[in-house]
Amino acid sequence: MKLGIGIGWRPEIAAEVEALEGIDWVEAVAENLCADHLPDSLVRLRRRGVRIVPHGVALGLGGADRPDPGRLAALAARAELLGAPLVTEHIAFVRAGGPLTASPGLEAGHLLPVPRTWDALEVLCENVRVAQDSLPVPLALENIAALITWPDEELTEGQFLAELVERTGVRLLIDVANLHTNHVNLGLDPARALDELPVEAIAYVHVAGGVEKDGVWHDTHAHPVTAPVLDVLAELRSRVDPPGVLLERDDDFPPGAELAGELDAIRATLEAGPTLPASAASPASAPSPASDGYGDSDGGGHGSRSPAGAAGPHSAGTAPPSPAPLPGARDRLAVSQTALLSALVAGTPAPEGFDHRRLRVQSRALAVKRAGVVAKVAPELPEILGDGFRPAFLAYAKRRPMSGGYRRDALDFAEHLLVRDEPADPVARRELTYWWQDRIGSRPPGRATLLARAARAALARR
Structure with a gap:
C-alpha cells in the first residue's frame, strides 16, 4: 500500500491540515482520540479519502511487563x-517497577531506549507478538531518539531492528530525525543503521525538527526540519522508495504556509532520489495475493515469519549468533529498567556504567516535558501560580515520580504545594485550594459556589 505524503494531525492545527494541498494521509496520536467519537476535522478528512493512522505512545512494548490488555483493546x-x-507504536519503555520488582510503579512520561541486548530483544519480541495477536490490523514500530545509551549493548541499532523483523514479521516506522538525533548524541552512524536494517520492512517514515543545545540534540518536534535530517531522508531514499513519509509537529505550531514549505522540502528530497530497481522501488506496493502489503497473506500481519520479500539481517550488519535464551530475561530487564527510571525521576543513584552527565540531561528533559504537559492538561495551574509554576514544579518533580498519568500528577503537585502552605500569596493559595478541592472531591461544586468564590477572589485582589 502506497500511503504517499502525510502530516501529523493535531487539534491545534486541524484547520491548517485540512487546508494543505497534496496531503494523502494523516497520523493521529491514538491516546488523544475518544474510543467512540472522532473530531469533526478527522471526519471531514476521511470523507475526502484521506487515510488516518493511529500512532500509539503508551504501550511500552520495550518494557519488562507484558502489554496491558486494556491499552491494547483501546x-x-x-x-x-x-x-x-x-x-504504529514505539520500540521503547515508558514505565517500570511494579510486581516484577516488588517496587512502586514508575512512569517516565516519555519514550526511553531499550537496551540492545539479547535479553531485551527476547522480551520485546514476545511483547510484539502479544500486540499483533490483539490488533485488527498490522503493527509497525518506530525507532526512537535517545539522550542516553545503555552500557554493554550486544547489538547495533540496525542489527536489533533486523532481528526484531526477522523474528516477528513486524513492520518498521523509521524516523530519520531520530537517526540524526542518535548520530549527534550517541555517535551512531545513520548510514550504517540504514545499511543494516531490512528496508523492505519499512511501512513509512517520520520526518521532524529539533534543536541542538550544548552539544546535545533535542528531538523537540517543535522546530523546523533541518538540512541534516533531510540528508538522512536522502540516504534512506537512496536505498528504497518508502511507501509513505510523514511530517511531525507537536508544539510551537507555525502557520500553514510554513508547514506547506516543509512538506515541499520533503517532496523535493524524495524526488531527487535515484531511480531504484523495480524490486526495491516500493517495498509495500506489491503484496502477495490476499495481502494488504503490511504483513502476512492472511491480512493480519501476525505470526513469526518475515514479511514477504524481507531477508534476515543484511550482510553489512549481520548480528552475532543469538545465544540460547536464558530463563529470567523479563526479571533481569525489569530490574535494570527500574533502576534507570528511578535514577531519572526519583533521584536515586545512577546505575553502574551510565554516563552521569547524560543522565542529568535526560532527567532534566523529562522534568521539563512533564511540566509542559501538566501545564496543558491543567492550564489553571500556571494561571494561578504565574512565573512560579515552572520552578515550583521542577523542584517537586525531582523527588516525586509520576505514577498515575498527567492529570493525577497535576492534582498531586497542587496538594504538595498546599501541604507546604504554598504559594506564599494568600489569594493564589486560596485559588489553588479551590482548584484542588473541585477536582479531588466526589462531586463538582455547584454554580452558586463557583460564583461566590469568584466574587471573593475579586474582592481579595482589590
Whole structure:
C-alpha cells in the first residue's frame, strides 16, 4: 500500500491540515482520540479519502511487563473506528517497577531506549507478538531518539531492528530525525543503521525538527526540519522508495504556509532520489495475493515469519549468533529498567556504567516535558501560580515520580504545594485550594459556589 505524503494531525492545527494541498494521509496520536467519537476535522478528512493512522505512545512494548490488555483493546478500538490500514507504536519503555520488582510503579512520561541486548530483544519480541495477536490490523514500530545509551549493548541499532523483523514479521516506522538525533548524541552512524536494517520492512517514515543545545540534540518536534535530517531522508531514499513519509509537529505550531514549505522540502528530497530497481522501488506496493502489503497473506500481519520479500539481517550488519535464551530475561530487564527510571525521576543513584552527565540531561528533559504537559492538561495551574509554576514544579518533580498519568500528577503537585502552605500569596493559595478541592472531591461544586468564590477572589485582589 502506497500511503504517499502525510502530516501529523493535531487539534491545534486541524484547520491548517485540512487546508494543505497534496496531503494523502494523516497520523493521529491514538491516546488523544475518544474510543467512540472522532473530531469533526478527522471526519471531514476521511470523507475526502484521506487515510488516518493511529500512532500509539503508551504501550511500552520495550518494557519488562507484558502489554496491558486494556491499552491494547483501546488501540484496537481506535484502529477500527478510523478504518486504519495499520497502527504504529514505539520500540521503547515508558514505565517500570511494579510486581516484577516488588517496587512502586514508575512512569517516565516519555519514550526511553531499550537496551540492545539479547535479553531485551527476547522480551520485546514476545511483547510484539502479544500486540499483533490483539490488533485488527498490522503493527509497525518506530525507532526512537535517545539522550542516553545503555552500557554493554550486544547489538547495533540496525542489527536489533533486523532481528526484531526477522523474528516477528513486524513492520518498521523509521524516523530519520531520530537517526540524526542518535548520530549527534550517541555517535551512531545513520548510514550504517540504514545499511543494516531490512528496508523492505519499512511501512513509512517520520520526518521532524529539533534543536541542538550544548552539544546535545533535542528531538523537540517543535522546530523546523533541518538540512541534516533531510540528508538522512536522502540516504534512506537512496536505498528504497518508502511507501509513505510523514511530517511531525507537536508544539510551537507555525502557520500553514510554513508547514506547506516543509512538506515541499520533503517532496523535493524524495524526488531527487535515484531511480531504484523495480524490486526495491516500493517495498509495500506489491503484496502477495490476499495481502494488504503490511504483513502476512492472511491480512493480519501476525505470526513469526518475515514479511514477504524481507531477508534476515543484511550482510553489512549481520548480528552475532543469538545465544540460547536464558530463563529470567523479563526479571533481569525489569530490574535494570527500574533502576534507570528511578535514577531519572526519583533521584536515586545512577546505575553502574551510565554516563552521569547524560543522565542529568535526560532527567532534566523529562522534568521539563512533564511540566509542559501538566501545564496543558491543567492550564489553571500556571494561571494561578504565574512565573512560579515552572520552578515550583521542577523542584517537586525531582523527588516525586509520576505514577498515575498527567492529570493525577497535576492534582498531586497542587496538594504538595498546599501541604507546604504554598504559594506564599494568600489569594493564589486560596485559588489553588479551590482548584484542588473541585477536582479531588466526589462531586463538582455547584454554580452558586463557583460564583461566590469568584466574587471573593475579586474582592481579595482589590
